[in-house]
Amino acid sequence: MIRLDKFLTDMGCGTRSIIKNLVRKGKVSVNGEIIKKPEIKINEDEDVVLLDGEEIKYNRYEYFMLNKPDGYVSATTDRNEKTVLDLLKAEDRRKDLFPVGRLDKDTEGLLVISNDGEMAHKILSPKNHIAKTYYVKVNGRIENEHIEIFEKGIDIGEKNITKPGILKIIKSGDISEAELTIYEGKFHQVKRMFEAVGMKVVYLKRIKMGTLGLDETLKPGEYRRLTLEETEQLKG
């Protein structure tokens, strides 16, 4: 059971105060009866709610795929910085959303935004070793020998060396390009792994998480809902 005004704000029908006004004006019915009290509790799964004659269905969970742009922090709020939630349109920005995991402020690419804590826990739990693949550009020459070095695990100054990383070289030159798949998520891990072999990451973009690949039609800053199939895959 949830409050009628929360039901409608969660579903992007307007801010709490707009919704309260609409309800008081008699624009909302529940099971065919006009309800003028926004605080009334309804059954979000069974009751039929109409706003201006249009049925509004309740979605308990939301799953968005964002192509995170440079310059946004992966947090729900921040005093000084723009957060990834600022990229959502007002009608999508329900209060319980959070980024599933973290990308550095200057990292781009795949970030899931959801309100499903259980799914997030599964994805983020170090025990589950979910694969994360990054496209990376570095200052320096990535050589074939680095493939083995990354595979053995790298000392990035933590208690243990990293778990094996799978390195695929795309281009080797003064600036090199590669894809790196890792199975854990230590702070700045990709940058620190390259730093440990004398290279500086100049561009980093996550392209895959588990089986979920970044939709390359999304420009940085754009997002879309996950399909049902993608959502099921994500939940595992």
Ligand code: URA
């Ligand atoms: N590794 C990093 O160094 N930064 C990220 O944002 C993600 C992985």
